[in-house]
Amino acid sequence: MRADxxxxxxxxxxxxxxxxxxxxxxxxxxxxGGVNRAAFSKEDIAARKLLVSWARARNFTVAVDAIGNxxxxxxxxxPRAAPVMTGSHMDSQPRGGRFDGxxxxxxxLEAIEAIEQAGVKTRRPLELVxxxxxxxxxxxxxxxxxAVYTGARRLTEFxxxxxxxxxxxxxxxxxxxxxxxxxxxxxxxxxxxxYIEAHIEQGPLxxxxxxxxxxxxxxxxxxxxxxxxxxxxxxxxTTPLAARKDALRExxxxxxxxxxxxxxxxxxxxxxxxxxxxxxxxxxxxxxxxMFSVDVRHPVAATIARLGEAIEPAVRKAVTHCSVKVTxxxxxxxxxxxxxxxxxxxxxxxSLKLAHRRMPSGASHDAMYLARVCPTGMIFVxxxxxxxxxxxxxxxPGDLAAGARVLTAALLELAGQNRDS
Amino acid sequence: MRADxxxxxxxxxxxxxxxxxxxxxxxxxxxxGGVNRAAFSKEDIAARKLLVSWARARNFTVAVDAIGNxxxxxxxxxPRAAPVMTGSHMDSQPRGGRFDGxxxxxxxLEAIEAIEQAGVKTRRPLELVxxxxxxxxxxxxxxxxxAVYTGARRLTEFxxxxxxxxxxxxxxxxxxxxxxxxxxxxxxxxxxxxYIEAHIEQGPLxxxxxxxxxxxxxxxxxxxxxxxxxxxxxxxxTTPLAARKDALRExxxxxxxxxxxxxxxxxxxxxxxxxxxxxxxxxxxxxxxxMFSVDVRHPVAATIARLGEAIEPAVRKAVTHCSVKVTxxxxxxxxxxxxxxxxxxxxxxxSLKLAHRRMPSGASHDAMYLARVCPTGMIFVxxxxxxxxxxxxxxxPGDLAAGARVLTAALLELAGQNRDS
Numbered sequence: 001m002r003a004d005x006x007x008x009x010x011x012x013x014x015x016x017x018x019x020x021x022x023x024x025x026x027x028x029x030x031x032x033g034g035v036n037r038a039a040f041s042k043e044d045i046a047a048r049k050l051l052v053s054w055a056r057a058r059n060f061t062v063a064v065d066a067i068g069n070x071x072x073x074x075x076x077x078x079p080r081a082a083p084v085m086t087g088s089h090m091d092s093q094p095r096g097g098r099f100d101g102x103x104x105x106x107x108x109l110e111a112i113e114a115i116e117q118a119g120v121k122t123r124r125p126l127e128l129v130x131x132x133x134x135x136x137x138x139x140x141x142x143x144x145x146x147a148v149y150t151g152a153r154r155l156t157e158f159x160x161x162x163x164x165x166x167x168x169x170x171x172x173x174x175x176x177x178x179x180x181x182x183x184x185x186x187x188x189x190x191x192x193x194x195y196i197e198a199h200i201e202q203g204p205l206x207x208x209x210x211x212x213x214x215x216x217x218x219x220x221x222x223x224x225x226x227x228x229x230x231x232x233x234x235x236x237x238t239t240p241l242a243a244r245k246d247a248l249r250e251x252x253x254x255x256x257x258x259x260x261x262x263x264x265x266x267x268x269x270x271x272x273x274x275x276x277x278x279x280x281x282x283x284x285x286x287x288x289x290x291m292f293s294v295d296v297r298h299p300v301a302a303t304i305a306r307l308g309e310a311i312e313p314a315v316r317k318a319v320t321h322c323s324v325k326v327t328x329x330x331x332x333x334x335x336x337x338x339x340x341x342x343x344x345x346x347x348x349x350x351s352l353k354l355a356h357r358r359m360p361s362g363a364s365h366d367a368m369y370l371a372r373v374c375p376t377g378m379i380f381v382x383x384x385x386x387x388x389x390x391x392x393x394x395x396x397p398g399d400l401a402a403g404a405r406v407l408t409a410a411l412l413e414l415a416g417q418n419r420d421s
Numbered sequence: 422m423r424a425d426x427x428x429x430x431x432x433x434x435x436x437x438x439x440x441x442x443x444x445x446x447x448x449x450x451x452x453x454g455g456v457n458r459a460a461f462s463k464e465d466i467a468a469r470k471l472l473v474s475w476a477r478a479r480n481f482t483v484a485v486d487a488i489g490n491x492x493x494x495x496x497x498x499x500p501r502a503a504p505v506m507t508g509s510h511m512d513s514q515p516r517g518g519r520f521d522g523x524x525x526x527x528x529x530l531e532a533i534e535a536i537e538q539a540g541v542k543t544r545r546p547l548e549l550v551x552x553x554x555x556x557x558x559x560x561x562x563x564x565x566x567x568a569v570y571t572g573a574r575r576l577t578e579f580x581x582x583x584x585x586x587x588x589x590x591x592x593x594x595x596x597x598x599x600x601x602x603x604x605x606x607x608x609x610x611x612x613x614x615x616y617i618e619a620h621i622e623q624g625p626l627x628x629x630x631x632x633x634x635x636x637x638x639x640x641x642x643x644x645x646x647x648x649x650x651x652x653x654x655x656x657x658x659t660t661p662l663a664a665r666k667d668a669l670r671e672x673x674x675x676x677x678x679x680x681x682x683x684x685x686x687x688x689x690x691x692x693x694x695x696x697x698x699x700x701x702x703x704x705x706x707x708x709x710x711x712m713f714s715v716d717v718r719h720p721v722a723a724t725i726a727r728l729g730e731a732i733e734p735a736v737r738k739a740v741t742h743c744s745v746k747v748t749x750x751x752x753x754x755x756x757x758x759x760x761x762x763x764x765x766x767x768x769x770x771x772s773l774k775l776a777h778r779r780m781p782s783g784a785s786h787d788a789m790y791l792a793r794v795c796p797t798g799m800i801f802v803x804x805x806x807x808x809x810x811x812x813x814x815x816x817x818p819g820d821l822a823a824g825a826r827v828l829t830a831a832l833l834e835l836a837g838q839n840r841d842s
Contacts, residue, residue, distance in 0.1 A: 241685075272657035278697045282810075285695045293704035388659070
C-alpha cells in the first residue's frame with residue numbers, strides 16, 4: 001500500500017466514528033437501544049443538520065437535490081472530473097437499529113475526513129451522499145432517493161404519497177429542504193465515476209465465519225407477492241368442518257405448497273412469509289379472509305424468474321374451497337456489481353490484512369440503483385447475530401472502523417490520488 | 422293439543438314479533454344490517470327500556486338482580502311456586518346480527534303475551550329473563566349474567582373488569598341499574614322450576630335439511646387454548662433458512678399437526694383456528710412470535726377431554742427450533758339438557774306439525790349455566806346459511822314465529838296451565 005494511502009487509512013479514527021454513531025443514535029432513540037428516524041421527519045432533519053455541521057467544520061461543501069438527497073463534497077484537483085461517491089441513508093425502520101444506513105454515511109464521512117487530515121489530494125472529487133427515504137417505512141416505496149437520483153423513478157410519482165397520518169411526501173420533503181437553507185441545489189442524475197456503500201451485513205455469515213469484511217459482489221433478486229385467500233366466516237361451534245370455507249386452513253395448505261416449492265438443499269434461496277392478516281381474527285369465528293406476504297430471493301436471475309412464475313400456480317393448486325388472488329408487489333432483478341469496484345474493495349481488504357470473503361447482498365440497498373448508472377460496489381461489516389431492522393441491532397467499534405479503512409483505501413484508488421507535498 | 426294451549430299458540434303474532442325485532446335492531450344499528458349493542462352500554466339501556474315498556478303495557482312486573490339480569494314476570498295461581506323461565510340476552514357482538522340473543526328475549530315476550538291474551542292461567546309464574554353480558558365482547562368473560570345468577574361465578578370477581586376505554590364494569594352496571602329505577606330488586610339464585618331458551622341455530626343444519634325446529638339436547642364441550650411460538654426475528658434477505666428460528670414456519674407445522682389430531686370422519690368434532698397474531702408482521706422480517714387460538718368442541722365428554730389433553734403434546738412434537746407456550750383459556754364441559762324438557766320441546770314441535778330434529782348446540786348459551794340449577798332446554802330456529810356473529814345474520818319471520826309457538830306450548834306444559842273460564 002502506498003504511504004499516502006496508508007497515512008489516510010491510519011487517520012480513520014475508531015473513537016470518532018463510534019462517538020458520532022452514538023450521537024446519531026440519540027436522534028429518534030427508542031427503548032431497547034434502537035432508533036425510529038422516519039424519512040423527512042423532525043428526527044431526519046436533526047440528523048441532517050448534525051451531519052452538515054460536521055461537514056462544514058472541515059469546509060466540505062453541502063448540496064441537496066430535489067428529493068432531498070444530501071451531498072457533502074471534498075473537491076478534487078480536476079474540476080471537470082465526475083466525483084467518486086460513497087454513502088448510504090440516515091432514515092430508519094420504525095423499530096430500527098443504530099447502524100443500518102447511518103453507518104455507511106458516517107463511515108463515508110470518516111473516510112473523507114481521514115483523507116482530508118492526511119492531506120491526500122485526489123483527481124476526482126469525493127462525495128458523501130445520504131440518500132433520502134431508503135427504508136420506505138413512512139413513505140412507500142423504499143430506496144426512493146436513489147431511484148429518483150438515478151432516473152429509475154420520477155419524483156412526481158411520489159409527491160402525493162401520504163404517511164399513516166395523511167401527511168403528503170411533498171409537504172414533508174419541502175419542510176426538510178427548508179430546514180437546510182444554506183445547501184446548494186444539485187441536479188438529479190449528475191454523473192458519478194463510481195459509488196461504494198458501506199453497510200452492516202444484516203446477516204450472520206461474517207460473524208459466524210469470523211471475518212471482518214464482506215466484499216459484496218451484487219444484490220440478489222427479489223420478488224414480493226401478496227397472496228389473498230377468500231373464504232367465508234362461520235361460527236366455530238356450529239358449522240361442520242365439511243361445510244366450511246376456512247380461509248386460514250386453505251392459506252396454511254398454500255403456504256405448505258410454497259415451502260415445498262422453495263426447498264433448496266444449498267440454502268441459497270431465501271423464502272419468508274413475514275406478514276399474515278386474518279379476518280375477522282376472532283377465536284370463535286372461521287376466518288373469511290387471509291392475506292399473507294411472500295418474499296423470495298435468489299442471486300441467480302433464471303432461478304428467481306422461475307420461482308416468481310411458480311408462486312401463483314402453486315397456491316392455486318393447494319387451495320380447493322376458497323378463491324385466490326395473488327398480487328406481485330415488488331420485483332428487483334439480481335444486480336451484479338462492477339468487477340473493477342469489487343476487485344478494488346477486495347484489494348483494499350487484502351492490503352489491510354483483514355479477513356474477508358466475497359458475498360452477495362441479501363438485502364436491497366441504494367447501491368442497487370447506483371449500479372445502473374456507474375461502477376458500484378459495497379463493503380459489509382459484521383453485525384451481532386445478523387440481527388437488523390430491530391432495536392437489538394449491534395456491531396463492534398473495531399469492525400466498523402475496519403470497514404471505514406477499507407472504504408478509505410478503495411475511494412483513494414478510484415479517485416486517483418497524488419500526495420500534496 | 423288442548424284447546425287452551427292451541428288458543429295461546431294461535432295468539433303468537435308473527436307480525437308483532439318481527440316488528441319488535443326490527444325496532445330492537447334499530448338500537449345500535451351498524452352498516453350492513455347488523456347491530457353493535459355492547460353490555461351495559463347506552464344501547465343496552467335503550468333496549469332494556471323498550472323491553473320494559475312492552476312488559477308494562479301488559480302489567481307484567483319488572484325486576485332486576487345485582488348483575489342487571491332483567492326479569493319480566495306474569496304471575497301464576499300458586500303464590501309459592503317457583504317460576505318457569507325463558508329468555509336469552511340483548512347484548513350483541515361488536516359486529517353482531519339482529520337475531521342472536523334478542524330473538525330468544527322477544528320470542529319469550531311473545532309467548533307470555535300470547536298466553537296472557539289467551540287468558541290461560543298457569544300454576545307457576547312465567548318469567549322472561551334478559552341475561553346481562555352474554556357476549557362478553559365489552560367485558561370478558563361471556564355468559565356473565567347467567568353465571569352469576571346461578572352461583573357458578575361471583576359478581577365481585579367481575580366488578581373491576583374494564584372495557585377497552587378503561588370503564589369498569591362496576592360503573593357501567595351502576596349506570597344501567599340506575600336507568601331502570603322502577604324495577605324491583607330480585608335476589609340472585611332465586612329458584613326456578615325450569616328454563617327454556619329460544620335461539621337462532623347459528624349453524625347451517627336446520628336450513629340445509631329444511632327443518633324449522635331444532636330440539637336441543639345439550640351443549641357440546643369446548644376447550645380454548647392460546648398457542649404461542651417463540652422464535653427469533655431476522656432479515657428476510659440475509660438470513661439463511663437453516664439459521665432461522667421462524668416462528669411462523671413452526672406455527673404452521675404445529676397447526677398441521679393439530680389438523681391431523683382433529684381429523685373426524687363423522688364430522689362431529691369442531692376445530693377452529695380463528696385468531697393469528699404475527700410479530701413483527703412485516704414482509705421482510707422473519708416472524709419472532711406467533712400466537713394462534715385453538716377452539717375445539719365435541720358433544721362427548723370423554724372425547725373433548727382426550728382432545729384437550731392432546732393439544733399441547735401435538736404442538737410440542739411439531740415445533741423443533743422454537744419454544745412453545747400453550748395456555749388453556751376456556752373450558753366448558755359438555756352439558757346434557759334434562760330429558761323431560763327436551764321431550765317437552767319435541768312434543769310441542771310434533772303437535773304443531775313442524776319439521777324438527779334433535780341436535781346438540783354448537784355454541785355456548787346462558788342455558789348452559791341454567792342447566793346446572795334447573796331442568797333446562799333450548800329451541801333452535803334456522804338462520805340464513807348458518808351465518809351469525811356477523812352483520813349478515815338473517816332469519817325468516819315464519820321460522821321465528823314457529824319457534825315462539827313451540828316455546829308457548831312448552832312453557833304452558835311446564836308451568837301447569839288451567840283455563841280461566
